[in-house]
Amino acid sequence: MKIAIAYYSRTGTTELVVNIMRKILKDLGTEVTIFRISPVREYSKPLHVNPRVLYDTLVKKGTNIILEPKEFKVEEYDMVIVASPIWFNTLPSPIQQFLKINANVISKFIVIAVSGLNVRCERIIRIAESLAKVKPSICINVIASMAKNEVKLSQFIYEMAKKILS
Template identity: 30%
Template structure:
């Protein structure tokens, strides 16, 4: 099963998790780029405002990839005001060729309701996610995430093996 790990990260937290997943699965990695948001107080304020309004920004993928070339996408997003980051929402809405198999991991700094983000992804895809993982800031700050990420990756690896 060909897999792509596709993520958006403003602070670098989701990027770090995405890289770990891609390395563990020995698979391709691509970034959702968005010039609209920058780190810092004003950038975070704009991101939160756009998230609440549902404003979808322009995005690009780096490197440029076609989702149709993959059997599965593992999508990563931070939680912004209880929802997927707007660049990830833009990817779900605007990119063609989403495969039937999509898994999602979200990173949350402690504020926000991850269930809303997970439901938002399933709604955009029009089918259930194959797997999901919620990582809080305390999971990421501890020496070990308590096995949450390890179990998520192991489940993805087992699914890929079972599906050939």
């Protein structure tokens, strides 16, 4: 199986989850390619009071993005994993833009929602579906505090990776 992981990480927690997921998926015999999504103009902290974050995420629902590496051809992958922090109980604007750009092209994808609190995955699935025009197969919530214990985080991600591949 060939999987693309497209992610945005402002604080590094989602990136940590992605790196562990990549290693585990590779160990399970899966070919994995990572694509980092970044806004053309990164957001300054504190994020929860940054007017541009609020506007881009809640009103505009997107922003100009850079994808690294640049060549992303969704048809080359059996599945796309979209890993994202959660801002204001929704996907951040760089992820929203990525899903809009790839609307009607992604056929099978899942969402990994990294957040400080439990996330209502049903809501995240609805949001992702409205942007990508296809429903994600699953939403996995990774609570950011899990990142403090890399062993437990790795065990959790291993179980999720087995579920993804089944």
